[in-house]
Amino acid sequence: MTGDDRVLVRIRGASVNALDWHLMRRLPHLISMLLGMLRSRVRGADMAGHVEAVGKNVARFKPGDEVFGVGLGSLSEYATTSEDRLAAKPRNLTFEQAAALPIAGCTALQGLRDKGQVKAGQRVLIYGAGGGVGTFAVQIAKSLGAHVTAVSSAANADLLHSIGADRVIDYSKEDFTKSGQRWDVLFDIGANRSLADCSRVLAQNGKHVFAGAPHGLWALLSRLLKAQLMSRSGSQRIMFMARIRHEDLVTLKELVEGGKLSPVIDRQYSLREVPDAVRYVGARQARGKVVISVN
Ligand SMILES: NC(=O)c1ccc[n+]([C@@H]2O[C@H](COP(=O)([O-])OP(=O)(O)OC[C@H]3O[C@@H](n4cnc5c(N)ncnc54)[C@H](OP(=O)(O)O)[C@@H]3O)[C@@H](O)[C@H]2O)c1
Structure with a gap:
């Protein structure tokens, strides 16, 4: 893990967004170039899982905590992020459901x-x-x-x-x-x-x-x-472009735990099936969210 401010998350669930489809299409157009700074070898952003390790400046989380939020390259088994982009997982959701929430x-x-x-x-x-x-x-x-x-x-x-x-x-x-x-x-x-x-x-x-x-x-x-x-x-x-903030993730968690918000999951895929999941999202006919189970 790199950085005193970073949190390493062992991913249990992820979800696919339209942005992942745009990034994976590899079209040689300006959007891809503009988004190039977001490119990583492994794609994905939304995730939920366990905190595996934390840098010395991280105050909110400790190893073992169940969290959800956004990290670079979440369509994989591990990703790092900052504590501002994480919150405690809603108690009443599975990891896959929680991963549907952030973006x-x-x-x-x-x-x-x-x-x-x-x-x-x-x-x-x-x-x-x-x-x-x-x-x-x-x-x-x-x-x-x-x-x-x-x-x-x-x-x-x-x-x-x-x-x-x-x-x-x-x-x-x-x-x-x-x-x-x-x-x-x-x-x-x-x-x-x-x-x-x-x-x-x-x-x-x-x-x-x-x-x-x-x-x-x-x-x-x-x-x-x-x-x-x-x-x-x-x-x-x-x-506008949404920003992922700890306080807003907490608001989403409270809405979920208060029974006012529930992720609608259309399809669940395995990590191996990510290309199919991304293609499905790219077709713009998903009914709610498409999630990935990472076990
Ligand atoms: N600004 C931001 O920060 C931000 C963040 C996330 C997403 N986005 C953007 O928001 C959009 C939606 O994202 P999403 O994650 O909700 O995508 P999504 O899950 O793929 O949403 C697809 C939905 O779009 C509807 N749709 C498709 N064609 C339509 C049409 N001709 N007229 C009306 N509805 C149509 C479909 O509903 P029907 O089955 O009813 O057709 C489908 O349920 C994308 O363009 C994405 O890039 C922006």
Whole structure:
């Protein structure tokens, strides 16, 4: 292990994110170059497991503790990280379930609570509700007291109602941008509708928070540019990248232990099957999270 500030984790569960798919595609485009600094020989970030060893400056954890969080190269048996990016594992989750939480859970939490500033009684629309981030977002918006509309394919309707969505819009049958309805916060993970279309559904002072990245470099750059221009003109468009922080992991743990948040797991793979797991996530049809069991 390297570094006095590092924590070595023996991984028991990991999960796959869209970012892992982007990094593994090895496309020679700018995103890969920009993300190059994140590349390691072994991929993955989300993890849960036991603390194996700690550097001398680490105060929060000791060997044997059960933890979850983010480390570089979590699709493997061991990874190191800093204590700021870990928290004690929720008592009522398996390691695989806990590993589903960090990136997708922090994205949903920060997008709704911090960027969207969702308040009780507000109307929130989650676009792209059926996936990893979306299934956390529905539950977190509910826990903040919002009235939640989830946009997804019909196949996910029962699941989304069961985790708290008040209303589910099947995007193959109804275009939410033409419904005439308004929402206080549009949490946009689907990322394939134009900013102008999304503007139409915002209530007065409504916020369009987008975390999703359109597939394709030019679509992404164009969206970033437009969002930048619009935010300068005073509109409430917020694009953000989630940060993994100890306090937010603790909030997720408390929500889980309080029965307000539960990871939705679509598929579980073994470490040997990671390429299949990443391909499945890349197809963008996952229902909740895809996790890896590391035994
Ligand atoms: N900003 C950040 O910090 C951050 C962090 C994590 C993820 N992200 C981004 O957020 C997005 C979602 O991540 P994720 O982990 O939730 O991905 P995911 O688990 O792969 O989500 C896939 C979901 O997207 C939905 N979807 C696919 N095509 C759609 C369409 N045409 N219209 C509406 N929904 C569609 C699917 O639902 P249906 O079955 O209903 O089609 C599926 O459930 C990705 O772009 C990812 O890169 C950003």
